[in-house]
Amino acid sequence: MLEIKNLHANINGKEILKGINLTVNAGEVHAIMGPNGSGKSTLSSVLVGNPAFEVTEGEVIFNGKPILGMSPEDRSCEGLFLSFQYPVEIPGVSMVNFMRAALNANRKYKKLDPVSASDFLKLMRQKRAIVELDNKLASRSVNEGFSGGEKKRNEIFQMAMLEPKLAILDETDSGLDIDALRVVANGVNTLRTPENAAIVITHYQRLLDYIKPDVVHVLYKGRIVKTGGPELALELEEKGYDWIKKEIDGE
């Protein structure tokens, strides 16, 4: 589904990604872990087309199409979704208008008619329940005045509405208490199918107790330096990152 080959990316002339290689197949959940500043969030930003980053080398194939030349909106319509680490507040734009615009843009891309008002509200209600999101949030401005937990649940709600093929969850666990974490993780698990896939970026093993990964990668200094099964996450939780740093920096 997703194939990243030798991806290099800069921000303000500083190289952050130094040759990422990663393949994600349908039905899989990949966890990407790593110490602060290793390039985890940069990777997710580059994948969804954040213009702040410059790709200098490599390619990304998503569903057989090269996507690095695509606009962020086209990548979304192709089925790529990012749950933001810091969801953006948009004062004055209601969740309803925002979500309707997003859903209809996705439908238009697939040459489908806009969703009817009643179907849309039904869909909102259904998907809201998955993350136990309050009805009142729908009429409020996007993320404005939402608590940290509400913002993250709102991200998963949007994911439920858009039904992406590949979801990237960028530190969705940061800023969440245990209850909110469980709600969010349940939401993600509910949305899992054999046809879609997810990349979970996290610092901690904790989230992976709820969202079971098939593959765990360690990102360090802009490269994937270790790949293993779920047991790798447990090992990191126990021993920290120092042993990996030594292994790599010692080379």
Add this chain to the structure above:
Amino acid sequence: MREIEQQYISIYQEHLNLLTAPACNLLNEQRFAAFEQFKAQGFPVFGSEDYQHTDVASSFALDWGMNLNRFDFKVNPYEVFSCDVPNLSTSLYFMVNDKFYHAQEPAAKLPEGVFIGSLNNFAQAYPTVAEKYYNKAISTDKDGVAIFNTMMAQDGFVLYVPDGVVVERTIQLVNILRSNIDLLMNRRLLIIIGKGAEAKMLVCDHTMDAAIKFLSTQVVEIFAEEDACFDLYELEETSMQTTRFASVHVEQAASSNVLVNGITLTNGLSRNNYYFNLKGEHAEATLCGMSISDKQQKLDTYSHITHAVPHCTSRELFKFVLDDQAVGVFSGRILVKPGAQKTIAYQNNRNLCATREARMYSKPQLEIYADDVKCSHGMTTGQLDESALFYMRTRGISAEDARMLLMVAFTSDVIDFVRVDALKDRLHKLVEKRFSGELSKCEGCAICK
């Protein structure tokens, strides 16, 4: 005296008989006084403190036609303006250029004692009331265009709501600019809201002939007596060829509440002056407005709020969205006079420049001569939030649609000030249409098709 003023002084002197013939004595008396003032003062001087960015005199320099003979223009607005604003069900009245349209009036009955009609008729029917109020809210030393209007006005529109009367239904006045030649007109509105009385009014400006140049001077006087409550919503949807020099003069007695909301959707050059005089304690004034300007449109807004007595509140919010080479100007003066303690005055001006060529000039001016007051002002001019744009795009929303959603959102709080729900919904939709380019003029009505 400059050549331009001399030109209008000559017109006045040569055609004084024509000017005075259709007008009542009250208008003519005030006219003679205004003429003397105009001779002394002339039009506002370009480059002077309050006219840094708009050259009034040059707009008058064109070879304008004037309808001093008061010929009727061939138009029946009730026929061409077939749509009422849906779901709003207003009491609908028309002015064609500067003339109240008499031929037909709305079916809905007004409450007992309420007068809506022409200024000349009003002066006949209510001579003492007319004399008490007409031209009394205008601080003559400041506004040369208002003086010119008084000097040239031959009739006008009056809304008079006597003490204690509440007009439930929103009054809508549609001004239609209609001519075959380039036309200068002088429109005059007098609004008197008696003690404890209430009314709401929507004034829409439409240009019917987009190829014709129009220059319209407009003076609105509003008197809100004790405990009166009044809303004025102004909606300008004219043409690139229309120049509007407007002033709204508000006098508020104790515990009165007045809201003025000016929305400019399409225009050419507009200068809107707003003067509020809070003369009675516990009076509340809300002044807000927004404009969506593109191409070479220009809106110059000037406000002057005087807190003359203690315990009054004024709130002010203006927002400009400027695209292409549009120019916006906001100068807001708040004057708190000595002794006007416990004044609360907030002023806010927020602007978006969508291109590098768009220009915004903003100037807050607070003059405070009392020491126990809460006054503040804020001003920002900037671009759309890039992080919000990116966030929306990652959800599939095109860059263009995302910009539009953000611009609509930016102006929505000005419309939220509207205290008539149906009108508020309508305006939200009109603004969306304006941003999406679907609206070059007002929607739905026959004159714009």
